[in-house]
Amino acid sequence: MxxxxxxxxxxxxxxxxxxxxxxxxxxxxxxxxxxxxxxxxxxxxxxxxxxxxxxxxxxxxxxxxxxxxxxxxxxxxxxxxxxxxxxxxxxxxxxxxxxxxxxxxxxxxxxxxxxxxxxxxxxxFQYRFGNGIEQAKRIIDAGIAGKAYVGTVETFWRREAPYYAIPWRGKWKTELGGVLMGHAIHPHDIFTYLMGDIARVFGRVATRVNPIEVEDCISASLEMKSGALASLTATLGSVDEITRIRLQFENVTIESDHAPYNPGKELWKILPRNDEVKARIEALLANWQDVPSRFQTxxxxxxxxxxxxxxxxVSSADSRRALELVTAFYHSSSTHTEVTLPLGPEHPLYQSWVPAEFR
Known part of the structure; x- marks a missing residue:
């Protein structure tokens, strides 16, 4: 070949x-x-x-x-x-x-x-790539960040009537979901890529911005398998547009660039707890080579x-983790209960999270 x-x-x-x-x-x-x-x-x-x-x-x-x-x-x-x-x-x-x-x-x-x-x-999952996210991942994987404490993900984007003029958008049968599926799925993937697997989810979804079938606002409280806690919030009704991921570890605070559609490109804010941690990070990132963002890398x-x-x-296992969060989110919102991951064939939404009337 x-x-x-x-x-x-x-x-x-x-x-x-x-x-x-x-x-x-x-x-x-x-x-x-x-x-x-x-x-x-x-x-x-x-x-x-x-x-x-x-x-x-x-x-x-x-x-x-x-x-x-x-x-x-x-x-x-x-x-x-x-x-x-x-x-x-x-x-x-x-x-x-x-x-x-x-x-x-x-x-x-x-x-x-x-x-x-x-x-x-x-x-x-093209948002994973770029200098900012690559440096954050390197620091975490090297063990310098230490124990994960908490994290937040804010996906505040804007979608109005012209966006939904394309016939397949905003419909369960063709888009399979709303902001949770088509938009926040990227920042949520970045979050689990850096913070690891989710243990429990309590989530809510709502349609408050646009006259569509699917949701355009979401919020959730998470417990990670590491024991860390996190919150996820997203809307398609923001005036400006930002993607913000902020992670607090034992030794560092990490915050993404706020660019909505390319948060990995620019260098992220990395705040070391003390001079020793700072020196370890500087040594790790010495002679850094540029990592082009998004699809190129x-x-x-x-x-x-x-x-x-x-x-x-990116693997199919990564996609499964993203879809497992989506499934847990919809189930938690409809039942007002906390959902424990992982999810297998016994889960009531295993075959589909799309409401029966829209399949």
Whole structure:
């Protein structure tokens, strides 16, 4: 296999960002050779912009193309399971936008398929990458931060009527959820990436901002497996837009940059408790090498993983952890009870968190 992998992108919405931020900066690793979308005008627009001649309306055609190494799924969430399953079974490597699938049952099924699949699957959590988050992760993993005490995540974004003019948005059947699923899932993934697994969740969801089926405000209290406590809050009704993650450890306070859609890029605020801790951090981060943010680093590390030069930067297990939080959140809100994780097939929302009347 050539070291340059041929990519087919399915869905030309967020798929354009994958091209601009992920594949073009890694042109020595990937080449986009095909586009697939149900909208011919959108296909032609993106195809003309990037000089991609192969433009396909039928996803199934991609599965038979021997020269396509990677299928990148950028469709609305409701189509993810079928496409990921079919692409893996066709022997392709797969990239899939969040959410990977629409239930814990579905993600467990995908993880079973992965065990015998020829290709590798990488879900997208592009917010994990950049200098700020990478330095925070390095400090925590080195043991310098010490015991985790508490954390907060604030996802205060703004979505109004024009956003929901796209027909699949704001609907249970096609978006599979609201701010919890489509927006705060990114900062929540960063939080668990840095703070570890969640033990218990008490959450609430509400629809207060927009006339939509799904929620646009959420709040939760968490207990982590480490014993640390945390709170999560998100809304799509903010005037300004910020993503703020603040973590308090025994030896450091860590606070993210507040950029809503790229919190990992800029250096984060790292406050050491004393001079000894400061010196340890400075030694650890000496000779720091730049880590490009978002898709650029995620795609580069995906290429490394395919060729055995590292682990997948995001795995299906990471997606399961994110979807487990989503499932627990919806169950806790509807029952007004605390939910203990992990969740297995015995959980009442294992097959779907979507309300029965919307399935």
């Amino acid at each position: 050539s070291r340059v992998l041929n990519v087919a992108i399915v869905g030309c919405g967020i798929g354009r960002s994958h091209i601009v931020e992920g594949y073009l900066p890694n042109a020595d690793k990937f080449k986009v050779v095909a586009l697939c979308d149900l909208d011919q005008a959108r296909l032609d627009k993106i195809g003309d912009e990037f000089g991609i001649e192969r433009r396909i309306l039928d996803f199934n055609e991609l599965l038979t193309m021997d020269d396509v190494d990677v299928i990148d799924v950028c469709t609305p969430p409701g189509a993810h399971f079928f496409m990921v399953k079919a692409a893996l079974e066709a022997g392709k490597h797969v990239v899939c936008e969040k959410p990977l699938v629409g239930s814990l049952e579905a993600v467990d099924a995908i993880m079973e398929i992965e065990k015998t699949a020829k290709g590798k699957l990488m879900p997208v 995620q795609m580069a590390r995906f290429h490394d993983a395919i060729f055995g030069k590292g682990e997948l930067p």
